[in-house]
Amino acid sequence: MSLVAGLIAIGAGIAVGFGAIGSGIGQGIAAGKAFEAMARQPEVRGTVQTFLIIALAFMETLTIYGLVIAFMLLNKMS
Amino acid sequence: MSLVAGLIAIGAGIAVGFGAIGSGIGQGIAAGKAFEAMARQPEVRGTVQTFLIIALAFMETLTIYGLVIAFMLLNKMS
Amino acid sequence: MSLVAGLIAIGAGIAVGFGAIGSGIGQGIAAGKAFEAMARQPEVRGTVQTFLIIALAFMETLTIYGLVIAFMLLNKMS
């Protein structure tokens, strides 16, 4: 295994590690505000639940893009 | 595989990893405010839902641009 | 492929990755405030919708500039 594999590993780490920072903070803000909305207006609960899941999924995919790139980089290492 | 592949991998990681930070935080703010708006004014729900999806899609594409560059960089590696 | 391609790849990653941080956060703030405005004053909805799309497009182009530079850098790699 040559030295290039080490640099690819760092690239994979950046792709999946930094990508998760924004998604994590974003999901926390979205979920937190959703709980607040549920508490303030209980009858809107159904819509908020649906869109919370949609928003969490949108943010999750941001990190999954990084995960995909990281996996593809891992395949290049061998 | 030469050393250049390692630097390309780092470039791909930066493209997809850092790009996701802003999108993640932005989507969280947008979704959170949308839930707040739904709770405060339930009858505006339809419009907010439509534009939440549009806004999330706009922000998603920012990271997808990074993903596209990362894929193209991965093709250059082989 | 020489070592220069690796440095170009890092340049492309910076162009498209860092550019997306500001656009993402900005779009999130703009969209979030738009939802708030819609909830507070439903009859202003039409104007806010139009200008939300305009503002999102303005911010989207900031990252597209980075994307253009990244593509042009990718062409220089081969």
Added chain:
Amino acid sequence: MSLVAGLIAIGAGIAVGFGAIGSGIGQGIAAGKAFEAMARQPEVRGTVQTFLIIALAFMETLTIYGLVIAFMLLNKMS
């Protein structure tokens, strides 16, 4: 064991370490807002509990993606 193992170790550390920053802050915001919502509107408690667990799980997976990449990188080291 060659020098590449050291670079892979740094990549694994970035993947699991930076990924946890966003998730940790996000889970704290979500849980904090959930407690606030429970205190303001006790009868909404059931829904908030369910969605708090869902949101925490979503954020937990962001770091688990980093963990998966880190494990796969560790396997490449030997």
Added chain:
Amino acid sequence: MSLVAGLIAIGAGIAVGFGAIGSGIGQGIAAGKAFEAMARQPEVRGTVQTFLIIALAFMETLTIYGLVIAFMLLNKMS
């Protein structure tokens, strides 16, 4: 193509990537406040619209300066 092209590429990436961070956040703040102003005082809408476009254009040019430098650097690469 010599090694210098790689350093020029990084310079181009910095010029267009970092320049977009401030513009993106600034446009988001300006647009968000504009929506808030429209909702609070609908009859001021005409002026706010005009100046929102002017302000967005001002901020857009900040990134375009970076784009111009990046293009000129790209021409130096060949």
Added chain:
Amino acid sequence: MSLVAGLIAIGAGIAVGFGAIGSGIGQGIAAGKAFEAMARQPEVRGTVQTFLIIALAFMETLTIYGLVIAFMLLNKMS
């Protein structure tokens, strides 16, 4: 012991050190908001206590993932 052990040590330090930043801030926010909720609505205390422990445990595991990776990296050093 070769030079690679030093790089692995840095990787282990990043994994356990940076991972703890987010968890620490997150646990502080969650616990702080829980105390606030207890003070505002004493009869909700039971639920908040249970979920505070659950949320703290979730955040604790984020750093434990980093600890696991660090231990595994330490085993690779010998």
Added chain:
Amino acid sequence: MSLVAGLIAIGAGIAVGFGAIGSGIGQGIAAGKAFEAMARQPEVRGTVQTFLIIALAFMETLTIYGLVIAFMLLNKMS
């Protein structure tokens, strides 16, 4: 073209890229507050418009200084 051109390119990128961060955020704050002022006190609109343009121009010049330095650095490259 020697290696020095690459370092000059990075200097030009820093000059125009980082300079735009502050200008962008500042213009956003100024414009946003101006819209707020217009909405709160419509009859002050004339003065605010005039001084918004002046303030935006002041901030624009900050980045133009960076642009001037970047152009002069580009001329030194050939």
Added chain:
Amino acid sequence: MSLVAGLIAIGAGIAVGFGAIGSGIGQGIAAGKAFEAMARQPEVRGTVQTFLIIALAFMETLTIYGLVIAFMLLNKMS
């Protein structure tokens, strides 16, 4: 003592130093909010005291993980 010991020392410093940043800020927020809760609702004091100690202990362990890794790295140095 070879050069590797120096890199291990830096790894130990990162593990225990950065890990303490989050814990310190988190403990401050938690303790501060606990004092606020005690002042607002004196009869909830018993519960808040108990859970403040629990929360502080949880956050303390985050840095202790880093301490453990740092000690283990120190043992590897000799």
Added chain:
Amino acid sequence: MSLVAGLIAIGAGIAVGFGAIGSGIGQGIAAGKAFEAMARQPEVRGTVQTFLIIALAFMETLTIYGLVIAFMLLNKMS
């Protein structure tokens, strides 16, 4: 042209680029607050206008100091 010119170019970029960050944000805050003051107390407009220009000029000079240093560095390059 020797390698030193490249380092001087980076120094010039730092001088004019970073110096503009603070000035830009500061001018934005000052102008924004001035608009707010004009809207709240229209009869104080004359004084605020005069001092806004003075304050903007003070902040502009901060970046001009950087510009002066950058020009002097550019002269040293030839």
Added chain:
Amino acid sequence: MSLVAGLIAIGAGIAVGFGAIGSGIGQGIAAGKAFEAMARQPEVRGTVQTFLIIALAFMETLTIYGLVIAFMLLNKMS
């Protein structure tokens, strides 16, 4: 004394220097909120005093961990 001592010194500096950032900010927040609580509810003073000392001690130990590691690293230098 070999070069490794210098790297160990940097490790010791990081351990004790960065660890103090979080503790300092945290102690400031905790003490500040304690004063606020004392002012708002003077009769709760006894409990707040006790727990302020406990919380300050908890945060102090975070930096002491870094101090311990720094001392142990110093012993390794000779």
Added chain:
Amino acid sequence: MSLVAGLIAIGAGIAVGFGAIGSGIGQGIAAGKAFEAMARQPEVRGTVQTFLIIALAFMETLTIYGLVIAFMLLNKMS
């Protein structure tokens, strides 16, 4: 001209560039708050004007110290 001139140029850039960040933000805050004070209490205008100029001058000197060091470094270059 030897390589040392390049490093001196970077030192001059840091001295004048970073020093301006704090002064710029500080002047913006001070001027902004002064406008706010003038609007809230017009009869205190005289004192605020005098002390605003004094405060701006104090902050200006901070950057001028950096400018002095930068000039002295420039003299050392020749």
Added chain:
Amino acid sequence: MSLVAGLIAIGAGIAVGFGAIGSGIGQGIAAGKAFEAMARQPEVRGTVQTFLIIALAFMETLTIYGLVIAFMLLNKMS
């Protein structure tokens, strides 16, 4: 004096310089809140004074730890 002394000096600078950042901000927050508490509830002044001194002393020691390490590192230089 060998090169190692330079690295030790950097370690000493980090120990005493970064450690002071947190302590300074923390002491400012604590003292500021203490003044606020004194103004709001003058009869609690005695207790706040005592604990302000205690809290300032606690935070001062954080930097003194860094100072101790820095002195010990200085002794190792000769």
Added chain:
Amino acid sequence: MSLVAGLIAIGAGIAVGFGAIGSGIGQGIAAGKAFEAMARQPEVRGTVQTFLIIALAFMETLTIYGLVIAFMLLNKMS
């Protein structure tokens, strides 16, 4: 002039440049709050003026310490 002069120049730049960041922001906050205090309670003006000058002087000295070190470093260069 040897290469060491360049490193000393960077040290001087850091001493005077970074030291000014905190002083600048701090002076801005102190002056801003002083104007606010003058506007809210005009009869306290005398005391606030005196202590504003004292506080500005305290903060100015922080940067002057850096200036002293920078001058002493400049003397070592020749």
Added chain:
Amino acid sequence: MSLVAGLIAIGAGIAVGFGAIGSGIGQGIAAGKAFEAMARQPEVRGTVQTFLIIALAFMETLTIYGLVIAFMLLNKMS
């Protein structure tokens, strides 16, 4: 003068430069809050004045520690 003097100079710059950041911001917050307290409760002025000077002195010493280390490092240079 050998290369080690340059590294010592950088260490001295870090010690006095970074240490001043926290002290500056902290002094600004403390002084600002003191002015606020004086304005809100003029009869508490005596105590606030005394403790403002004490608090400023505490924070000043943090930077003086860095100054002491920087002086001692300067003595090691010759």
